[in-house]
Structures are given as structure tokens and as C-alpha cells.
Amino acid sequence: xxxxxxxxxxxxxxxxxxxxxxxxxxxxxxxxxxxxxxxxxxxxxxxxxxxxxxxxxxxxxxxxxxxxxxxxxxxxxxxxxxxxxxxxxxxxxxxxxxxxxxxxxxxxxxxxxxxxxxxxxxxxxxxxxxxxxxxxxxxxxxxxxxxxxxxxxxxxxxxxxxxxxxxxxxxxxxxxxxxxxxxxxxxxxxxxxxxxxxxxxxxxxxxxxxxxxxxxxxxxxxxxxxxxxxxxxxxxxxxxxxxxxxxxxxxxxxxxxxxxxxxxxxxxxxxxxxxxxxxxxxxxxxxxxxxxxxxxxxxxxxxxxxxxxxxxxxxxxxxxxxxxxxxxxxxxxxxxxxxxxxxxxxxxxxxxxxxxxxxxxxxxxxxxxxxxxxxxx
Amino acid sequence: xxxxxxxxxxxxxxxxxxxxxxxxxxxxxxxxxxxxxxxxxxxxxxxxxxxxxxxxxxxxxxxxxxxxxxxxxxxxxxxxxxxxxxxxxxxxxxxxxxxxxxxxxxxxxxxxxxxxxxxxxxxxxxxxxxxxxxxxxxxxxxxxxxxxxxxxxxxxxxxxxxxxxxxxxxxxxxxxxxxxxxxxxxxxxxxxxxxxxxxxxxxxxxxxxxxxxxxxxxxxxxxxxxxxxxxxxxxxxxxxxxxxxxxxxxxxxxxxxxxxxxxxxxxxxxxxxxxxxxxxxxxxxxxxxxxxxxxxxxxxxxxxxxxxxxxxxxxxxxxxxxxxxxxxxxxxxxxxxxxxxxxxxxxxxxxxxxxxxxxxxxxxxxxxx
Numbered sequence: 009x010x011x012x013x014x015x016x017x018x019x020x021x022x023x024x025x026x027x028x029x030x031x032x033x034x035x036x037x038x039x040x041x042x043x044x045x046x047x048x049x050x051x052x053x054x055x056x057x058x059x060x061x062x063x064x065x066x067x068x069x070x071x072x073x074x075x076x077x078x079x080x081x082x083x084x085x086x087x088x089x090x091x092x093x094x095x096x097x098x099x100x101x102x103x104x105x106x107x108x109x110x111x112x113x114x115x116x117x118x119x120x121x122x123x124x125x126x127x128x129x130x131x132x133x134x135x136x137x138x139x140x141x142x143x144x145x146x147x148x149x150x151x152x153x154x155x156x157x158x159x160x161x162x163x164x165x166x167x168x169x170x171x172x173x174x175x176x177x178x179x180x181x182x183x184x185x186x187x188x189x190x191x192x193x194x195x196x197x198x199x200x201x202x203x204x205x206x207x208x209x210x211x212x213x214x215x216x217x218x219x220x221x222x223x224x225x226x227x228x229x230x231x232x233x234x235x236x237x238x239x240x241x242x243x244x245x246x247x248x249x250x251x252x253x254x255x256x257x258x259x260x261x262x263x264x265x266x267x268x269x270x271x272x273x274x275x276x277x278x279x280x281x282x283x284x285x286x287x288x289x290x291x292x293x294x295x296x297x298x299x300x301x302x303x304x305x306x307x308x309x310x311x312x313x314x315x316x317x318x319x320x321x322x323x324x325x326x327x328x329x330x331x332x333x334x335x336x337x338x339x340x341x342x343x344x345x346x347x348x349x350x351x352x353x354x355x356x357x358x359x360x361x362x363x364x365x366x367x368x369x370x371x372x373x374x375x376x377x378x379x380x381x382x383x384x385x
Numbered sequence: 386x387x388x389x390x391x392x393x394x395x396x397x398x399x400x401x402x403x404x405x406x407x408x409x410x411x412x413x414x415x416x417x418x419x420x421x422x423x424x425x426x427x428x429x430x431x432x433x434x435x436x437x438x439x440x441x442x443x444x445x446x447x448x449x450x451x452x453x454x455x456x457x458x459x460x461x462x463x464x465x466x467x468x469x470x471x472x473x474x475x476x477x478x479x480x481x482x483x484x485x486x487x488x489x490x491x492x493x494x495x496x497x498x499x500x501x502x503x504x505x506x507x508x509x510x511x512x513x514x515x516x517x518x519x520x521x522x523x524x525x526x527x528x529x530x531x532x533x534x535x536x537x538x539x540x541x542x543x544x545x546x547x548x549x550x551x552x553x554x555x556x557x558x559x560x561x562x563x564x565x566x567x568x569x570x571x572x573x574x575x576x577x578x579x580x581x582x583x584x585x586x587x588x589x590x591x592x593x594x595x596x597x598x599x600x601x602x603x604x605x606x607x608x609x610x611x612x613x614x615x616x617x618x619x620x621x622x623x624x625x626x627x628x629x630x631x632x633x634x635x636x637x638x639x640x641x642x643x644x645x646x647x648x649x650x651x652x653x654x655x656x657x658x659x660x661x662x663x664x665x666x667x668x669x670x671x672x673x674x675x676x677x678x679x680x681x682x683x684x685x686x687x688x689x690x691x692x693x694x695x696x697x698x699x700x701x702x703x704x705x706x707x708x709x710x711x712x713x714x715x716x717x718x719x720x721x722x723x724x725x726x727x728x729x730x731x732x733x734x735x736x737x738x739x740x741x742x743x744x745x746x747x748x749x750x751x752x753x754x
Contacts, residue, residue: 078605185693186461215460216632220676220689227686242605245635249678249687269683286610288635290679292658298610304575365614 022064023338023346032236033067033090033123033204038099040085044309057309059085061260061316062099062335065253067204070230072237074251074268076244076283078305082260083240087206090238091125121151124197128209130189134181140167140192141177147199166195170225187218194225204236212243223250244287248272253344256280259308259316263353265338266345276347278363279317281355298365315350322362323352422593422626423449423472423511428486430464430471433479436698441467443650443700444486446725449594449626454616456641456658457630458673460694464650465630469596472628473511474503491593509539511594514587514616521583522571528555529567532585539590554589555582557622558615577611584615588623595619598630613640634674638662643731646670649695649705652725653740656732666734666741668710707739714739726750 021027022036042057060082067073075083088094090101092108101108103119111119124147127133134143144166145159154162164174170191181189190210197205210226211219227250229235241247247254248268255265256279264277275281278301285299301320312318314332318325325332331350338346347354430442442464449455459465470476472488474495488495490510498506512535515521522531532551536542542550548567555563558581571579587595597616613636620627629640637644637658645655646669654667665671672690692709701707707719715738723737728747736751738744 078607187693215694216634216677217460217673217690217694220678220687221691223678224687224689244606245678245680248680248683272680272683283606284680286606287680288606288609288633289638290635290677290681291662292638294638294681298614300611304577367618 023340025064025066028066028068030069030071031066032069032104033238034064034100034102034105035066035086035090036064036100036102038063038086038089038101039097040082040089040094041097055309058260058311059308060089061311063255063257063260063262064099065255065262065265067236067238068253069203069236070234071252072230072239072250074239074241074247074254075257076241076247076254077257078242078283080259080305080308081257082308083257084208085260086257087125087208087238087240091123091206092120117151121147121200122203123206124200124202124204125206125208126190126193126197126210129213130186130193131213133193134189136181138180139177140179140181143181143192144177144195144199147196151200162199163195166198167192169198169229170195171221185218186214187221190214190218190222191225194222194229198229198233201233202235204238207237207239209241210239211246212241219246226250244272244284245290256283258320259305259311261316261335261348262338263317264345264347267343270342270345274342274345276341276345276354277317278321278353278355278359281360282363297360299360299363300365301363315348315353317348317353318350321352321359323356323359325352420451421448422451422491423628424487424489425468425472426487426489428468428471428488429484430467430476430481431484432481434698439697440650440700441481441697442471445647445650445652447645447652447655449628451593451626452620452624453643454620454627454629454641456637456644457628457647458632458634458637458644459647460632462649462694462697463647464697465647466598468647469513469598469628469630472596473507473513474498475507505539508535508592509590510592511596512587512590512592513596513598514584515598522579524571526570527567528569528571528574528582532567532582532589535586535590550589554585557588558582558584558619560585576608580608580612580615584619588619588625591623592625594626594628596628596630599633599636616640634677646673649700650697651705651735652733653706653735654733656729660729660732666728666732666743667706668712668740668742669706672711704735704737704739707737710740712739712742721753724751 020036025034025036027034038060039062040060042059044055044057063086065073075086077083085094089096106115108119141160141163144163148154148159148162163177167174167177172188172191181192184192211222214222223246226237230237239247239250251268253266254268254271255262256277257263258279264271264280271280275284282299282301285296289296302322303320306319314334315336318332329351336348336350339349340346425445425447428442428445432439432441445464445468447455457465457468467476471483472495476483483496490506495503495506529551532554533547536547536550551567552563555567560566560578560581574582616627629636631637641658643655643657644661645652646667647653648669654661654665654670661670662674665674672688675688676690678684678687690709695705702722703720704723707714718738721737723735725733725735726747727733728750734741736744736747
């Protein structure tokens, strides 16, 4: 990895990430590969699980950036690398223009205070043996010089801010419902006045009736405190509601990225179309053609060198094509709307027609299969 | 008590005929018929806890017709799953007790059967389909073994007959080359195929009713869509009635013909799916539908349901939803125990002044109006 001095850094543009002036977090060419062995006594090829492979994006002040994709697409690993829970294999993370890897101790401490997280499952992300006061006050105890009384007052204020009662600071997590626990998690994330909060599926474990409460709370806090959010979610409706910008990931690679409304109004990549078509409707009269991609998600261990999506397209892939052998870049198709463009990855009429679910065809196929087997016997 | 004022049998028949012609989901014409296979009547299941009696199911009435999907919607703790367990008589006892009501399946009250007879019903006439295909199959037995188990027990088939019905069940869920696949172990199948095998187990005994209890775990949208397609196929092939337990109105919109909304152990509203979405009467139903963000358009601030779900061991005698209702009401209105009444053919609402905005329009239907 290149050693860079902290000042002044030139952060290269990457496709889809062009350094807007109000950016606070820049992720550039980030890779996280896990060594999954495959060798015996040092002989043979190393196997790599490429959880994230060359991901770049910008998170802007007071904005929400969403990462979407199926499980295993690398969205949570991206969050973990940003939070410093995993070391990147390659690539850089810039916080307010400074490379996190080469920060001074003080700079790093400041970075850690400014970036907080809220996790998916409010049942396992709060220590059951700690009172709410200790849970929410812990970051304050570690990172500030506040006195016990000051911490107490601050915890009380934080609880009020997330819609709980100050007297509830003496209770334990099990005395709260799921939505209330998620509020405690949010209060903990807010304690150090962060600038960016990483939200890992913040509402998917909650009851539907509680989800709106938590999403509205997050939006209110964003407006009040000027927070930036990095949201990981698989529910597209949540993403459309919360996010200003988004990236769709498949097998560790960003396939489509840009302004949320631009993507939802005109999804260009076939994979994005498939995700949208599978999402649940909000009214029984809304019917969508279901787009079913052939094959299954392939293993992220030693993926093909070319476009990772090429095994899932109904269009025949020319194996000698450049992008069957090397990674295709993101192309800007309209202002702030980027997509991986190959002859087989875009949602052309041909590709859509070929992948729309047709029950009749499926019945026919299974009949033929049966006849074929019968004739074999 | 949960009580339904009745439309005449003829009227019902007529409504159903009309309803059957409407495409009530995105999957083409509904397979719903008018023959009731399962009738749950005023079912009550209580749990004795150290905080008092929890009325998890407090007088629930619903019915499922052949070929129909009934969505039972509610948040955790609303009693939707305990109702399903009570139908199967799988409520752990103690502390749970089915204290009243009846569950009529094909003319027999399941609550009066012996444990031995009940074993024949479970997995036979009524079966459950689990959503997670990865954990529902046993890795050390072949597909043949696992699909055949229920058939062996319930239909007492052996040898060639058993093999034929195994292959038949696999074919019904569209597994290609079922004769070869039956010899495979779960790890040799793709995720989608495993899901189908789980479906095949569910329909292998030709049940009349399938209960699909959606676990709260969040599945990927693509896997969820595949699961819903599979259930639809099964329904069309086998003509079963499906009880779909969920908390997600998106699933209801996509899958269900009729909906029963549960709150605090009781049904607050039930109707066909279009009525529920187009003209809901109960504030809870309205709030549940409106509080979900839409994929189809960018929405403004979401309306949210204030407050928390109630604690079941400390339920008010009257309208349990009143404390969260956005309507203005007098204290005494909330203390009246509301009745479930039929306000239009097939549309039942738990009428309470505190939770139904149009109460005055229907107050002649209840004694406390």
C-alpha cells in the first residue's frame, strides 16, 4: 500500500465517486479479500473470498447513502471496514479529506468518535447485564473527561432525544420492547455527537408498526444534527424512503450507483430490475412482471476475472469479449447515474423479455424433462 | 364475545362467486372456492404466567376455504402464531390451555380428538411449511426419505406405491427429473430446489390446509419471491387452503385473497384483500397499511403508529387499541368491550368508538351504540 503523507492528499476520482465539495467520507478502490486457504503445506494456489472488490463511493454531509444487495454481496463487510472492524486488503478510506490509514493517533481517535454505528438486531447488540445508563454512557466514559454527574445528565438528554424517558436509564435492556431497544442503540450512537452513523439494517428486525417510528426518528435526527448516514438494507422501499444516493452491489462489486430517484425511476442494470421486481407491492392492484435471473448467486471464492454478473444473465456471453475477462468499469449514463455497461448486463428489452417469469413455460419444461427421462429408461 | 351477524347462506354464495372472478392477486385468477375446509370459532387460548393470565388468543373466529389464501396479520404478540399452534394443538401445556371455542376441520372438531387421532391430522390433513429451506431439511437423509416420511405415516404406503407418491409430490413442485432427485441428499440441491423439497413435504399427504408461519427472520427479496411463487404453485396443484401468518402487508397484497388483522389476541378487522386496502375501517388496519414506505414512489414523512404493542397480561377490559388510537374519544368508549360485526358482506370490524372513525354509521349494529 502506498504511503502517503497526511497533508495535502489528492484523492483521485473513481467512477461514480467524483468528490463533491460537501463529501465527508470517501471510499476509493476498496478491496477486502479473505484468505480461505486452498493450499496444502504452502503448495498450490491460494483461494480468496473476495467480499468486496474495488468499491468506491462518496458519502456527503447531511445525506444518506444506501448500500443494497442480497446477502453475501459485501455490503456489511464494507461497513465493517469503514468502522475499522476489518482491515482493508487494498484501497483507501478518506475521512474529511484525510486517509484513515495514515492518520495520527489523535486524528484516528477523532475519526472513531465521529463515526458511530447502529446494528440490526436490538436483542443482541445491547449487553443484557448493563443498565441503559451504562450502555449509553459508555462511549462518554471512554472518550470524554466528563464527570459522572455530567454523563448522567447527558444520558438523560439523549434518551429524551430518541423518545424515551430519562427515568428509564436505570432499567435493563430486557425491560424494553424491540423498538425501544433500537432507540437505546441510536442514543448510544449519538452520545459523542458523531458526523456519520453507519446503519446496518436498522429496522428489518422490528415489527412493521414500529419501523415507521424508527425511520422517522432517524430522519428527524439527521435534520436536527446534520448527520450523514451510511445505510445497509435489503428492503428497497426502505432505501427509497431514506436514501439520497445508493449503490447496488452484487458479489462484492457495485453494479449500479447514483441518485436514488434516478435509479428507481430508470433502473438500468438487469440485476437492479430483478431486485425491484421481487420486492413486495404496496397494493394488491400493483402487479409487476417478475424477473428471474438464470442460475444462482455464485460463490465469492475465486470469482471469474471478468464481469461478476455474467453468470446470471439470460443473454449469451461472448467468452472472448473484453469484459468476460476483465472487470468492466461503471459508466455515467445520465447525470449522477452510473452503471456497469456490458453487452449482457443492461436491462434491454431482449434481456427483460428473456428473464420474465413465465409459469406456462416452466410447466412445459418440466413435462419435457419427464418425457426425456421416460424415453431414456 | 366475538360474534358475527350473519348474511344468509345464499348471499354468501353469491358474493363468493363474484369474488372468484376478480383477480385478487398478481398471480392470475384466484383458486379460491366457496367450500369451507377449516372453521375456527371463538377460539380462546390462555397462558398462566406469574404475572397473571395471558389471553394470547381471545375469541378468534376465522375460516379458510379450499384453494384460498387467508392472511393473518399482526405484530409480534398479537396471537397470530398461537392461533395457528392451537389449530394444530401444539400449544405447550402447561402453561398454555385452549379454554374455549372450536376448530372444525372437515366437520370434525379438532379440540375433541384424542392425541392419537390428532397425530393423524398433523402433517396429514393440516401441514405446516417452514420458510427457511436451509435448516428445514435433515442433511443425513435423502430427499426420498424425507418426503416419504409423512406419506409412510399418514397413508401407510410402502414400496412402489410409496415411491410413486414421492415422485408425484416432487413433480408437483416442479422439480426437474424427480426420479433422480429423490435419491439426492439436501447438499446436492441448490437453494431453490431445497425450498421446493420443503414444499413437497408439505403437500405430500394431500393436506386440506397448509399453515405457512413466516418467521421474523429477514430473507432476501429474491428468495422470498421464489418462496411465494412456490406456495402459489402448490395451491393451484393441490387446491389447498393456506393460512399465511405474517406481519407484512406487502406479502398480503401479493398473496392473499382475504385478510384477518389481529391485535392483542383478537381480530379487529377482516375482509377480502381489496376491501382491506381500499376502504379499511379500523384505525389499526389503516395505520399498518400507511406506515409502510412504498417502493413505487418517493413518499413524504411516514405516518407512524404511536406507542408500543400492549402487554398481554395486563390488557384493558375494553378496546385494547384505544391507547394508540389517533381518534378522540371519551374514556367510557374505550372501556366497552367491542364486538366484531359484519358491516358489509364479508367485511367484519371490531366496532369501537375509540378505534373506528365511522362508528356512528354502524352503531345500530351493536348494543352499545
